[in-house]
Each structure stands twice: as C-alpha cells, then as structure tokens.
Amino acid sequence: MTVLEQLKNYARTSRMALVNRDKQLSYRELDVRSDAFAAWLLDTFGEDRSPVMLCGDKETDFLPCIFGALKSGRAYVPIDSVVPEERAAQIIADVKPKVIVDFTGNNWGNDAQVLIPAALSKILKRPGTVSPESWVREADTAYILFTSGSTGRPKGVPVAAGNLDAFCRGLLPFYPQEGGVILHQVSYSFDVSGCAVYAGISRGMTLFTIDHAMAANLQECFAALEKSGLTLWVSTPSFAELCVQSERFSQALLPCLGQFLFCGEVLTHTLCDTLAQRFPSARILNTYGPTEATVLVTAAEITEEMRKDSRPIPIGGSIDGVTLRLERDGQVITGEEETGELQILGPTVGPGYWGRPDLTEKSFFTDRETGLRGYRTGDLCYQKGSRYYYCGRADNQLKLNGYRIEIEDVEANLQRLPGIRRAAVLPVRDGEGKAQYLAAFLLLEEPDGLTPLKRSIALKRQAAEFLPAYMIPRKFFAVDAFPLNVNGKIDKKALAARLEGTP
Numbered sequence: 001m002t003v004l005e006q007l008k009n010y011a012r013t014s015r016m017a018l019v020n021r022d023k024q025l026s027y028r029e030l031d032v033r034s035d036a037f038a039a040w041l042l043d044t045f046g047e048d049r050s051p052v053m054l055c056g057d058k059e060t061d062f063l064p065c066i067f068g069a070l071k072s073g074r075a076y077v078p079i080d081s082v083v084p085e086e087r088a089a090q091i092i093a094d095v096k097p098k099v100i101v102d103f104t105g106n107n108w109g110n111d112a113q114v115l116i117p118a119a120l121s122k123i124l125k126r127p128g129t130v131s132p133e134s135w136v137r138e139a140d141t142a143y144i145l146f147t148s149g150s151t152g153r154p155k156g157v158p159v160a161a162g163n164l165d166a167f168c169r170g171l172l173p174f175y176p177q178e179g180g181v182i183l184h185q186v187s188y189s190f191d192v193s194g195c196a197v198y199a200g201i202s203r204g205m206t207l208f209t210i211d212h213a214m215a216a217n218l219q220e221c222f223a224a225l226e227k228s229g230l231t232l233w234v235s236t237p238s239f240a241e242l243c244v245q246s247e248r249f250s251q252a253l254l255p256c257l258g259q260f261l262f263c264g265e266v267l268t269h270t271l272c273d274t275l276a277q278r279f280p281s282a283r284i285l286n287t288y289g290p291t292e293a294t295v296l297v298t299a300a301e302i303t304e305e306m307r308k309d310s311r312p313i314p315i316g317g318s319i320d321g322v323t324l325r326l327e328r329d330g331q332v333i334t335g336e337e338e339t340g341e342l343q344i345l346g347p348t349v350g351p352g353y354w355g356r357p358d359l360t361e362k363s364f365f366t367d368r369e370t371g372l373r374g375y376r377t378g379d380l381c382y383q384k385g386s387r388y389y390y391c392g393r394a395d396n397q398l399k400l401n402g403y404r405i406e407i408e409d410v411e412a413n414l415q416r417l418p419g420i421r422r423a424a425v426l427p428v429r430d431g432e433g434k435a436q437y438l439a440a441f442l443l444l445e446e447p448d449g450l451t452p453l454k455r456s457i458a459l460k461r462q463a464a465e466f467l468p469a470y471m472i473p474r475k476f477f478a479v480d481a482f483p484l485n486v487n488g489k490i491d492k493k494a495l496a497a498r499l500e501g502t503p
C-alpha cells in the first residue's frame with residue numbers, strides 16, 4: 001500500500017500524525033488539509049504539474065503541503081530556511097515552480113505565486129476532496145532534493161513515488177510496531193526525514209517535531225523530549241553526539257524508547273558504546289544510503305559483538321528488494337574484504353539528476369544482465385559475510401555534522417568572494433576519521449592588510465551570502481602560493497600537513 005493510501009486509512013482513526021511544540025495535527029486533519037491544498041493546486045494550475053516549492057523549517061503546515069502536492073500529482077521541492085536566499089534562488093531558477101509556499105519571509109521576487117502562511121492557512125481550510133486518480137503515480141517524481149554540487153551550484157536529485165514505495169517496503173520490517181512516536185528532527189531537505197514522513201506515516205506513527213531552534217538549545221529540546229513518549233529515534237549520528245554531551249540524555253529521559261535508527265554518516269564505536277550504556281533497553285540500527293537511491297539501502301542491528309570488534313561499525317546488508325555489488329576497475333569484486341566502489345541496483349534507485357543528463361550518465365546505469373536500474377555511489381566499501389563495511393569516499397564529497405558537502409562547491413563559492421584568487425578547502429578530522437570542520441587556504445588577489453582574525457570574520461560574513469552556515473569553513477589561512485603536486489594540481493596532502501596539530 002502507498003503512503004497516501006495509508007494516510008487515508010489512518011484518517012479514519014483518532015491517531016495523531018504530528019506534534020509540533022504546542023500544536024497537534026491528527027491524521028484526519030492532515031488528510032483534510034492536504035486534500036484542500038491538492039484541490040487548490042488542481043483548480044489553480046490545472047494540467048500544469050510544475051513542482052511546488054516549499055521553503056521553511058518544521059512549520060505545522062509543511063506536512064499538509066507535502067501530501068497535498070503528492071495528492072495533486074505534483075512533486076515538491078523542500079528548501080530549508082538555513083539556505084541563503086542567493087542559493088535558494090539558484091534552485092528556483094532550475095526548477096521554475098509556479099507556486100512557492102514560503103514560511104521564511106524571504107523576498108523571492110520571481111514569477112512564481114508566493115503563498116505566505118496567512119494565505120496558505122485560508123487555502124488549507126477550504127473544503128475540497130481529490131480523487132486518487134490525481135495522485136502521483138509510480139513513475140511520477142515525488143520530490144526533488146538539492147544537494148551540494150561540485151560546480152558550486154546545488155544539484156537536484158528527483159525521487160519517484162515508486163522509489164519511495166520500495167524504500168518503505170524495505171525499511172518497515174525494521175520498525176518495531178504499528179503506531180508509536182517517531183523523532184522528526186531531520187530537515188525536510190535531507191532525505192533521512194523520509195524515515196518519519198514516509199515510513200512513519202505508513203505505520204500510523206506520531207511525528208514528534210524538533211525544529212532548528214529546539215535542536216540548537218538542548219535544555220529546551222530535552223524538556224520537549226521528556227514529554228514526547230518517543231519510541232523510535234531517527235537522526236544522524238551527529239545529532240545524537242550533540243545530545244550525549246549531556247548526562248540527561250538517557251533512558252530516564254526517554255523511557256519508551258525502543259530503537260535508535262541512524263543514517264547519513266559514519267556511526268562511531270564511541271557513540272554506540274555510550275548509547276548502549278545509557279539506553280539499555282534500546283536497540284541500535286545503523287543504516288546507509290545516498291539520496292540518489294532513496295534514503296537508505298542497508299541496515300544492521302548493532303550487536304555487542306560488533307561494538308567490541310576492531311572493525312568499523314558495519315552498515316549492514318541490503319534491505320529487501322535492493323541488490324548491492326562492489327566494483328573495482330570495471331570488474332565486479334566477489335572476494336571477501338576486498339575494497340571497491342559500492343553500486344546499488346533495484347527499485348529504490350532514482351531516475352538521475354534534475355536537468356543534468358551528463359551527470360546522470362556518469363553515475364546511473366541500467367544493468368545489462370538484470371535490467372535493474374543502478375547507481376554508482378562513489379562510496380568505498382568491503383563485504384564480510386552478509387555485512388558491508390564503509391571505508392570512505394572515492395572523491396571529495398564528505399559529511400560534516402550529517403550534511404553532505406562537495407569540497408569543490410565550497411571552493412567555487414569562496415572564489416566568488418572579492419579579493420580571492422583561488423581557494424583550497426580541507427576537512428579537519430578527529431581520531432575516528434570523522435570530519436570536525438573545514439579549513440580554507442586562500443590565495444588573495446593582493447595583500448588586504450587585514451589581520452587573520454579580521455579577515456576570517458569578514459570572509460565568514462561574505463560567504464554567508466552564498467553558502468549555508470554548515471558549509472562555511474571555520475578557519476581561513478592566507479598563502480603566498482599553493483604547494484603543487486607532480487600533476488601541477490594543488491597538493492592537498494601538503495596543505496593537510498600544515499594543519500597537523502591545529503586544534
């Protein structure tokens with residue numbers, strides 16, 4: 001059954017779909033409000049099925065807009081409120097939406113109709129039903145997520161309704177029971193939010209919201225969580241790492257919690273050990289997947305044996321319906337513990353990149369033997385038994401606090417700043433190999449006469465016009481010239497050596 005069918009079913013019950021601070025939305029209200037939005041979209045735009053842009057954080061009406069877009073047969077494009085206007089404008093230029101639902105107060109100043117919360121609220125109260133005939137079908141795009149792109153412009157990843165159905169079918173066996181309360185902290189613009197929005201709603205769960213302001217204030221966050229009745233935790237490991245810094249984060253705070261589900265970046269031994277000790281009755285699930293193959297494609301329950309093993313925490317085996325294989329130099333690897341690039345095949349693999357056939361051709365393919373759609377992840381892994389182990393990237397993509405960043409994206413945007421001739425950016429990693437922050441080396445057009453501190457403050461302010469805060473380097477170093485390697489490229493190893501010992 002699809003998520004929209006499940007939503008209709010649960011709308012006949014008295015279940016709660018969403019809790020957001022002091023607001024609640026029942027399944028019935030979610031169904032009615034999303035029908036109203038869908039009816040308005042169909043009335044206003046008819047056959048024009050351009051994607052609907054949704055800009056905001058975790059506003060209560062965000063969810064009815066998502067399901068309303070899908071019920072009207074349209075894709076939605078979420079843009080998080082942390083994305084600077086200039087970068088959001090690039091996404092808008094790529095997608096050309098006819099309507100933008102805006103919770104941010106930004107001035108979009110383009111051709112689209114902008115719905116501010118007051119106008120939206122009126123629309124969501126209008127009576128209106130929509131026939132399932134109008135809903136998104138299997139091959140229709142359900143959402144387009146924009147991730148960091150190596151050209152310095154965000155890159156759109158469309159995901160079809162059928163991809164989401166396959167993702168839910170593969171993930172739901174790992175969900176403990178029908179109902180319960182699931183953490184809804186991950187941004188809508190990050191696909192891991194699908195664990196709550198799609199899998200959670202498919203199981204009649206209540207989405208318990210933690211918005212940006214709450215996530216940044218642990219006292220407030222814990223005060224809310226204490227009353228949540230949370231049964232299933234979903235987040236990046238980074239958010240849980242932030243929480244465990246406080247001793248309060250334990251089973252006493254979340255007595256009903258039965259499972260942690262992590263996705264999006266390396267799960268460390270340190271975090272698993274701390275959680276196993278603080279939450280003796282919760283199991284820990286590590287999952288892995290790229291946006292291009294719909295949220296996640298592997299899962300592993302982390303056992304004590306895995307925690308004691310000197311290997312990294314495994315990402316597990318493939319979820320139902322997904323095929324995985326490793327390739328090196330164009331050859332499929334069959335031997336155990338041999339490292340290669342992970343390829344994902346099956347119904348969760350999306351159609352490709354939005355408006356970028358060149359990039360699509362590089363990374364997506366159709367397998368000749370099986371006819372399955374495939375995606376080359378760029379992730380290096382090896383297999384032992386039925387488990388896969390992640391061992392880094394084959395390119396310059398990285399995860400920082402759970403955010404996906406292409407280093408070239410940061411470099412290209414720093415080079416747009418006045419006075420910067422060339423920029424080279426590096427991640428600074430901790431002992432477990434996890435990126436802690438970015439450092440930028442800069443070749444200036446001419447001496448700027450500024451102290452390193454003043455330069456750093458000025459650059460951070462200027463960079464914030466083009467880049468979200470999580471992509472802005474913490475440290476800047478001016479260089480007279482870049483060290484070059486034998487190929488004449490910037491020698492990043494030599495630059496990394498200069499960072500050694502930097503706190």
Ligand code: AMP
Pocket residue numbers: 147191262263264265266267286287288289290291292295315377379390393399403404
């Ligand atoms: P995203 O498209 O933002 O979900 O990022 C996908 C990338 O995050 C993958 O290609 C991996 O590099 C990384 N990733 C996701 N899950 C994990 C995990 N459990 N362990 C290590 N890396 C992960």
